[in-house]
Amino acid sequence: MTVIDDYVATLGRALRGPRSVRRDMLAEARDSLHDTAEGHVARGLSPVEAERRAVEEFGPVREIAPAYQRELVAGQGRRTAALLFLTMPPTVLLWTLTWWLFPWPPAGASALPEWYGLVAGAVDGMQVLTALGAAGVLVVLGWGARRHVGRRSSPWLTRALGVVVLAKLPVLLALCYVLLSASGRPLGTLIDFTPTVIAFGVSLVFFICQVSSATRCLTTTRALANPPVEAGEPVRV
Secondary structure, three states: HHHHHHHHHHHHHHOOOOHHHHHHHHHHHHHHHHHHHHHHHOOOOOOOHHHHHHHHHOOOOHHHHHHHHHHHHHHHHHHHHHHHHHHHHHHHHHHHHHHHHHOOOOOOOOOOOOHHEEEEEEEEHHHHHHHHHHHHHHHHHHHHHHHHHHHHHHHHHHHHHHHHHHHHHHHHHHHHHHHHHHOOOOHHHHHHHHHHHHHHHHHHHHHHHHHHHHHHHHHHHHHHOOOOHHOOOOOOO
């Protein structure tokens, strides 16, 4: 392994975030180091000494890793915000159309409690508000990233997004269970009803993706606050 390869590998171990973004960042850093090393070779240094000089000029990993990690934090925040914006409203629409086009259970079922509509509206409202909030985060971390406000706010915005999503989803599940119980619809019968099985399957996929992405928001911001050991170790050349 060359000096530059060792340096880039150490930098990669210090970073947490979207894999494709991290890969592109490391490739860009490697290309920059090779360009600098080639310049030193042209001025008469040996290849090994040229790579060592390029690494020294690039800076210690413990000093440059935070700047790279901030970009990864913003990238993860944008991904999560986009995911929420693209999945929350369709989930509301999917279930609304399911019950409208395929009313179930048939007529004659017991009347729903008076509070049923309020809780159902709260479930839909939480998802719509989350989508709108995600759109705002997407604007700040996208358009605002070119300005000081976006760069400065990306860590806490990304972390807040992850916390809100992970706190909200269990509440949504609990409310949905309350609605199901109050409707008098046995779960076994619900599973036998094809339209609801499809809607449930799509919702489950969205739910897993949202939880996974929100969790990554927390891990990327945690890496910024508490860099791994590798980020503080000098590169051995």
